[in-house]
Amino acid sequence: MIHIASRAVLAALFVTAATAAAPAFADDSTPSSGGGSVVDQGMAMFDDGKLLATGGVSDLEGAGGGGLATWALTTGYGTRDGVGLDGHFTYIALPDYSLWTEGVAVGLWDRVELSYAHLTFDTEKVGATLGLGKDFEFDQDVVGAKVKIVGDAVYDQDSWIPQVAVGAQYKSTDHVDILHAVGAKSGDGTDFYIAATKLFLAESLLVDVTLRETKANQFGILGFGGDKNDSYSTEFEGSAAYLFSRDFAVGGEVRTKPDNLGIAREDDAWDVFAAYFINKHVSVTLAYLDLGNIVIKDNQQGAYLSLQVGL
């Protein structure tokens, strides 16, 4: 509960800062022909020049994407001449667990993305049942890097070639002793992925397909590798989103996951979502998410609420 209150305050502060800063940045986004001060030029880096929604939102692991899937799009609204910076707060309420993620990401020249996210997984009553204590939490840090290698999802409308990016995410989870006890081989691991994203503009449809090499159990919250399997497996992420208007999109996603632990079956995940882009500084995503079985609890379906704020 304290978490929710403090994070809500933090989120409110972030939104206020972003919206207050927005007009200043907008004024500086005119083509820089007249030089200007160092500060002006620094501000102009945030050129805010991409079209609304074309930065995507922030996924669970802090990268630019949908909610479950990581996309090839570079986060934020910086063009190839600029920089975009955003932060996100995401809360997932499941029947028996809850998950918070918050993070920051920067998009450089619409090509490189660097991200950090912190995930907090609350075991709620299950923690007590398992003898860990009620509301026992697992914390995970995710550091990600992504680089676009070919294509442009938005402009290359006369070509079938999607925007393709490759990336890596280093994840580290605490309570390694407990992770070992449930069968995980490690408390940290690195995912590698290749993502292909295409906006079929004439159809108002955005499609993403991503392949991920990973050992992560439940996104890494339950460690990496396991007694059943300790090698990398290739997993699939896919998203499709229909754009109803410039600021509103509805879609669905699937994400397959490894099944490495003997103590519990791990299911694939899916969601249906609606994203509302209030402007280039604030967007809200609501989803209905199904993570399947998590340890001793089946049918972990619930609400996903995410706020993204950026410069």
Place this chain on the structure above:
Amino acid sequence: MLRKLALAATAALTISTSLALADDPLFHDLGGRDGIATIVDDATSNFLADPRIKATFDNTNMDRFKTNLTDQLCVVAGGPCVYKGQSMHDAHKGLHLTNADFNALVEDLQAGMEKAGVSFATQNRLLARLAPMHRDVVTK
């Protein structure tokens, strides 16, 4: 003989024109050439009021610009028009336009289509055909 050829050419042109009309619902969905002219009128007002890109038009004859843009969008939408302006590459060289400038213009055009009552899906059908021009327009 020459007369016959001319007649055949006229007939072929008429047929291809009407084919274009019949084949391309986008031209109709934009309201024909008149609809496109209205959109261009409004979009152009937006360009000139937009601090991000208005300076780009400092040395532009706006009446000719509007006629050319209307014809060009008409052709792109599959309508029976002839674009008499410069190629996109020639028209924009030396302007040093950025990606952000291009997108600002897109946003202003979207606003113009919005005001003309063009549905979002139809707007996107037109923008999909214009998007590849990005390569000739953005030179910076």
